[in-house]
Amino acid sequence: MTMTLLEVSSLRTSFATRSGRLGILRDVSFAIARGETVALVGESGSGKSVTAASILRLVEAAGGRIDAGRVSFEGEDLLSLSPARLRALRGGRIGMIFQEPLSALNPVQRIGDQIAEAVRLHRPLSRRAAWGRAVELLSLVQIPAPGLRARDYPHQLSGGQRQRAMIAMALACDPALLIADEPTTALDVITQAQILSLLAELRDRLGMALLLITHDLGVVAGVADRIVVLYAGQVVEQGPVAEIFAAPAHPYTRGLLDAVRLDTLTPGTALPEIPGLVPPLDALPAGCAFAPRCGRADARCRSAAPPMPPGGARQAACFHPLPAPLPGGHAA
Amino acid sequence: MAGAGTLSAAPAARGGLPPLLRRLLQVVPVLFGIATLNFLILQLAPGDVVDVLAGEAGAATPETMAALRQSFGLDQPVWLQYLRYLGQLASLDLGHSYRLNLPVRALILTRLPPTLLLMVSALLLAIVLGSLAGILAARQVGGWLDTLLSGVTLLSYAVPTFWLGLMAIVLFSARLGWLPSGGMLTIGASHDGLALLQDLAAHLVLPAVTLSTFYLAVYARLVRSAMLELHGADFIRTARAKGAGEWRITLHHAFRNALLPMVTMAGYQAASLLSGAVLVETVFSWPGLGRLAYEAIRTRDLNLLLGILFFSSILVVIVNIAIDGVYRLVDPRVAPRARRA
Numbered sequence: 001m002t003m004t005l006l007e008v009s010s011l012r013t014s015f016a017t018r019s020g021r022l023g024i025l026r027d028v029s030f031a032i033a034r035g036e037t038v039a040l041v042g043e044s045g046s047g048k049s050v051t052a053a054s055i056l057r058l059v060e061a062a063g064g065r066i067d068a069g070r071v072s073f074e075g076e077d078l079l080s081l082s083p084a085r086l087r088a089l090r091g092g093r094i095g096m097i098f099q100e101p102l103s104a105l106n107p108v109q110r111i112g113d114q115i116a117e118a119v120r121l122h123r124p125l126s127r128r129a130a131w132g133r134a135v136e137l138l139s140l141v142q143i144p145a146p147g148l149r150a151r152d153y154p155h156q157l158s159g160g161q162r163q164r165a166m167i168a169m170a171l172a173c174d175p176a177l178l179i180a181d182e183p184t185t186a187l188d189v190i191t192q193a194q195i196l197s198l199l200a201e202l203r204d205r206l207g208m209a210l211l212l213i214t215h216d217l218g219v220v221a222g223v224a225d226r227i228v229v230l231y232a233g234q235v236v237e238q239g240p241v242a243e244i245f246a247a248p249a250h251p252y253t254r255g256l257l258d259a260v261r262l263d264t265l266t267p268g269t270a271l272p273e274i275p276g277l278v279p280p281l282d283a284l285p286a287g288c289a290f291a292p293r294c295g296r297a298d299a300r301c302r303s304a305a306p307p308m309p310p311g312g313a314r315q316a317a318c319f320h321p322l323p324a325p326l327p328g329g330h331a332a
Numbered sequence: 333m334a335g336a337g338t339l340s341a342a343p344a345a346r347g348g349l350p351p352l353l354r355r356l357l358q359v360v361p362v363l364f365g366i367a368t369l370n371f372l373i374l375q376l377a378p379g380d381v382v383d384v385l386a387g388e389a390g391a392a393t394p395e396t397m398a399a400l401r402q403s404f405g406l407d408q409p410v411w412l413q414y415l416r417y418l419g420q421l422a423s424l425d426l427g428h429s430y431r432l433n434l435p436v437r438a439l440i441l442t443r444l445p446p447t448l449l450l451m452v453s454a455l456l457l458a459i460v461l462g463s464l465a466g467i468l469a470a471r472q473v474g475g476w477l478d479t480l481l482s483g484v485t486l487l488s489y490a491v492p493t494f495w496l497g498l499m500a501i502v503l504f505s506a507r508l509g510w511l512p513s514g515g516m517l518t519i520g521a522s523h524d525g526l527a528l529l530q531d532l533a534a535h536l537v538l539p540a541v542t543l544s545t546f547y548l549a550v551y552a553r554l555v556r557s558a559m560l561e562l563h564g565a566d567f568i569r570t571a572r573a574k575g576a577g578e579w580r581i582t583l584h585h586a587f588r589n590a591l592l593p594m595v596t597m598a599g600y601q602a603a604s605l606l607s608g609a610v611l612v613e614t615v616f617s618w619p620g621l622g623r624l625a626y627e628a629i630r631t632r633d634l635n636l637l638l639g640i641l642f643f644s645s646i647l648v649v650i651v652n653i654a655i656d657g658v659y660r661l662v663d664p665r666v667a668p669r670a671r672r673a
Binding site for chain 2: 056058061062083087088089090091092095096098100103104105106107108109117118121122153155166169170172
């Protein structure tokens with residue numbers, strides 16, 4: 001936590017809907033240090049991808065609007081950048097990969113050309129040199145026969161190879177930050193593990209920071225340094241992975257963790273789940289957004305939103321945080 | 333992951349024939365059907381070339397007319413005429429135009445280049461301007477430019493071609509005197525080289541623009557909707573995330589993909605473009621196939637008409653085979669030996 005690379009503070013993003021503007025991010029704050037891996041976790045619709053898209057201001061092209069907040073990257077305020085400077089950062093200092101690599105790659109262009117384009121958009125290289133760099137990047141992401149695969153079209157590669165090609169494209173200009181928006185969701189379990197270990201390896205080798213967006217806490221455990229838990233467009237808890245896994249403070253985080261700790265289950269019992277549904281963002285409860293689903297909620301939770309305590313490595317926005325477990329105690 | 337290359341060999345060689353040859357063989361029964369339909373439908377039309385010849389001569393005895401019919405073979409039963417027609421086609425002979433006293437094939441071949449020139453110019457114009465209009469309209473949906481272009485394309489979609497042609501002549505030839513009203517070259521002015529090209533271009537402008545308006549509207553709407561559909565595509569977001577500018581995204585990524593429906597449409601339109609050429613050539617007295625067909629109908633020159641119809645169907649078939657080839661160029665996913673993972 002020495003040098004802050006990216007700092008997102010009080011970010012609010014909204015989208016236009018038929019019934020007026022809908023706030024998707026309602027005050028999101030977190031930071032990433034150089035070389036650090038932060039996992040942004042939460043259920044579908046919690047605002048993870050919108051957060052990622054807001055950092056590079058990609059929400060604007062998708063009909064979204066950043067209403068308030070600050071995103072500062074290497075000391076620059078991304079929200080007030082000129083279009084040219086913003087384009088230089090996108091794919092330059094900040095790389096991004098997406099969930100579904102088949103649709104995220106242009107179907108009618110060769111893999112090599114798409115990677116070379118990412119190179120040439122930021123560096124004054126000849127076509128030939130950029131192609132060479134593309135092949136080099138494909139071998140960096142451990143695609144066999146990179147010279148041949150560069151000539152392939154996306155539909156000719158397997159799902160794992162496509163995601164590797166996407167990673168190669170995002171790494172084209174040695175970014176300081178790689179944003180990975182659910183990079184393994186569309187892949188089978190074996191390939192997921194391969195892609196994750198590749199990401200971790202590249203992160204260590206290239207010394208870049210990684211923002212890993214996922215709904216899968218299993219993915220987080222092995223790769224991330226810190227976790228940021230998002231619920232209904234707000235950060236509800238954040239802290240180092242080991243501490244949060246050992247002792248979640250927010251009941252929602254606890255629910256998420258219980259849902260993946262299948263090793264503690266006895267066969268024949270029902271799978272653990274968080275009761276109820278994520279509230280629709282246009283009909284949020286008055287107090288804590290999680291209160292209607294929370295066993296610990298009381299009248300106070302239902303009337304006032306718990307604030308995020310300032311500072312500190314561990315934070316949880318909850319009036320009744322879970323106590324740290326007793327030594328040797330078992331999650332009941 | 334390494335297994336991706338092993339599935340490659342299978343789909344290419346099925347049936348043993350090269351794909352193009354197989355395609356051409358598939359076309360034979362289609363052409364046979366077209367020839368038969370053409371023949372039968374034209375038999376239903378009243379009157380024949382002898383009636384017209386007699387009318388033009390001013391006077392003819394029934395004996396002369398009978399003799400003419402006999403010499404043209406028109407007195408024979410329909411089925412015999414049909415068999416003879418098929419026999420001719422099989423030997424690539426399109427017969428003889430009794431009215432113009434020339435072989436039909438020679439007539440068609442001299443009239444083909446002007447028609448091709450007109451069709452290709454109109455199609456290019458429609459594709460280029462239509463794409464431009466579609467791209468611009470899609471950039472700001474509901475904006476003033478979109479509204480304006482939608483209005484203009486709707487109008488050019490709805491206005492009848494021949495009427496537009498006549499109005500263009502009235503305005504640009506009669507009133508303003510900017511462009512010639514008809515023909516392909518200035519009669520009597522024996523230009524050569526650059527002057528000849530200029531003369532040809534000046535004559536081409538009005539008919540080509542007139543013929544293209546309808547198709548221009550079709551392409552504009554097609555490109556607009558294709559671009560809008562691609563607007564939210566994942567790979568467009570990827571392009572943006574790697575730092576591409578909006579124009580680069582529009583042209584290099586989105587429009588490149590919008591070409592796919594356009595190529596499909598161009599194949600469908602080959603036939604209607606040819607029939608559109610009949611109207612435009614007639615209005616602008618453009619010496620092409622369409623005008624020849626019109627003359628053939630007017631004078632009941634059935635041999636000539638059958639020849640043109642048959643030739644046109646061959647032309648449409650060839651264009652469609654060519655479009656398939658183009659499609660493989662613009663979309664690698666339909667390439668015959670595409671390796672799939």
